[in-house]
Amino acid sequence: MPKPNVKEQIVAASLTLLHSKGFNATSVQDITEAAGVPKGSFYNHFTSKEELGVEVLQRYTEQAGQIGAQLGESSLPPLERLRSYFGKMVESNAASEFNAGCLLGNFSTELSNQSPAIRLQARQSFASMGAMLEEVIAQGQRDGSIANAQPARELANFTADAWQGAVLRAKAEQDRAPLDRFVDMLLNRILA
Amino acid sequence: MPKPNVKEQIVAASLTLLHSKGFNATSVQDITEAAGVPKGSFYNHFTSKEELGVEVLQRYTEQAGQIGAQLGESSLPPLERLRSYFGKMVESNAASEFNAGCLLGNFSTELSNQSPAIRLQARQSFASMGAMLEEVIAQGQRDGSIANAQPARELANFTADAWQGAVLRAKAEQDRAPLDRFVDMLLNRILA
Numbered sequence: 521m522p523k524p525n526v527k528e529q530i531v532a533a534s535l536t537l538l539h540s541k542g543f544n545a546t547s548v549q550d551i552t553e554a555a556g557v558p559k560g561s562f563y564n565h566f567t568s569k570e571e572l573g574v575e576v577l578q579r580y581t582e583q584a585g586q587i588g589a590q591l592g593e594s595s596l597p598p599l600e601r602l603r604s605y606f607g608k609m610v611e612s613n614a615a616s617e618f619n620a621g622c623l624l625g626n627f628s629t630e631l632s633n634q635s636p637a638i639r640l641q642a643r644q645s646f647a648s649m650g651a652m653l654e655e656v657i658a659q660g661q662r663d664g665s666i667a668n669a670q671p672a673r674e675l676a677n678f679t680a681d682a683w684q685g686a687v688l689r690a691k692a693e694q695d696r697a698p699l700d701r702f703v704d705m706l707l708n709r710i711l712a
Numbered sequence: 713m714p715k716p717n718v719k720e721q722i723v724a725a726s727l728t729l730l731h732s733k734g735f736n737a738t739s740v741q742d743i744t745e746a747a748g749v750p751k752g753s754f755y756n757h758f759t760s761k762e763e764l765g766v767e768v769l770q771r772y773t774e775q776a777g778q779i780g781a782q783l784g785e786s787s788l789p790p791l792e793r794l795r796s797y798f799g800k801m802v803e804s805n806a807a808s809e810f811n812a813g814c815l816l817g818n819f820s821t822e823l824s825n826q827s828p829a830i831r832l833q834a835r836q837s838f839a840s841m842g843a844m845l846e847e848v849i850a851q852g853q854r855d856g857s858i859a860n861a862q863p864a865r866e867l868a869n870f871t872a873d874a875w876q877g878a879v880l881r882a883k884a885e886q887d888r889a890p891l892d893r894f895v896d897m898l899l900n901r902i903l904a
Binding site for chain 1: 732733734736737811812813817818820821822824825826831834835838861862866869870872873874875876877878880881883884885886890893894896897900901902
């Protein structure tokens with residue numbers, strides 16, 4: 521049997537725990553208990569909870585990028601790719617009954633003021649989400665299916681930000697309505 | 713000299729502190745030190761930090777409502793009232809160099825999952841912001857200055873949510889660009 525990778529166990533458990541409970545409300549002991557590893561092992565792998573936070577946000581961004589890969593599937597029209605992508609994102613929020621929100625958004629509000637390292641990773645995560653959206657929106661503008669009064673980059677960044685706001689509101693309301701409203705406004709007003 | 717109101721000192725100091733540092737990163741001792749009151753006095757006025765959190769969010773919402781009162785000034789056209797209102801909101805974020813964000817948004821992401829009482833207050837705060845926006849948008853739809861393809865309530869709630877997303881992004885970027893983008897998209901795309 522392969523030796524279990526303690527660091528990986530910590531990151532995987534933290535991804536769930538920090539996403540649902542938040543960073544400051546979660547102790548290192550909470551994390552090692554959830555990971556099923558000795559408390560002392562944490563500092564063999566991370567110098568601080570902050571360093572773990574950066575790694576967890578990187579991992580989350582990679583996973584979001586995998587969902588986002590379908591935005592590049594050129595067999596579907598750009599608007600259909602956006603509809604499908606945000607549909608999956610809505611269902612992903614539904615899986616937590618809208619209680620967890622987006623780890624990127626949660627860390628942005630909770631930690632931007634507290635941790636320069638996490639803020640830097642948040643900026644990079646936003647940039648990669650924005651780039652994915654910009655590409656598909658630019659394609660839609662070229663083929664005429666997406667309005668081009670605003671540049672693709674502006675629309676993409678606004679879309680990424682407005683999504684965060686919708687997720688935040690859905691978390692406060694414990695309800696999907698803000699997410700459905702976002703998708704409706706995106707497809708039928710902003711990009712139409 | 714009137715006797716200083718200890719409870720009011722605590723609420724006023726907490727409004728600044730919880731807004732800038734966040735709820736879980738701030739201890740009761742941080743609060744009583746910032747308020748300049750004895751630590752023991754806190755529990756004479758609040759049963760818990762959570763109870764204080766609800767009161768701070770109520771106070772914040774009242775203050776936001778005062779800025780929002782200009783949305784009802786019928787001497788200006790609806791779009792000009794919205795431009796002026798969000799212009800002031802952007803400057804209010806600039807005053808903290810975009811580091812503090814919106815207390816309502818911060819509490820929504822950090823505490824919705826942790827405190828039913830704070831989540832309930834957040835929902836009420838969102839409802840009151842949405843109602844202010846809905847009224848001015850509906851006026852603009854009636855006089856033909858605002859597009860009416862979507863109902864005023866839908867546009868108002870989307871606007872409130874997208875603003876939260878823009879503030880969240882501005883906090884992560886420490887930059888005003890997301891807020892300026894929001895105002896541009898609101899006035900020149902969503903409501904146009």
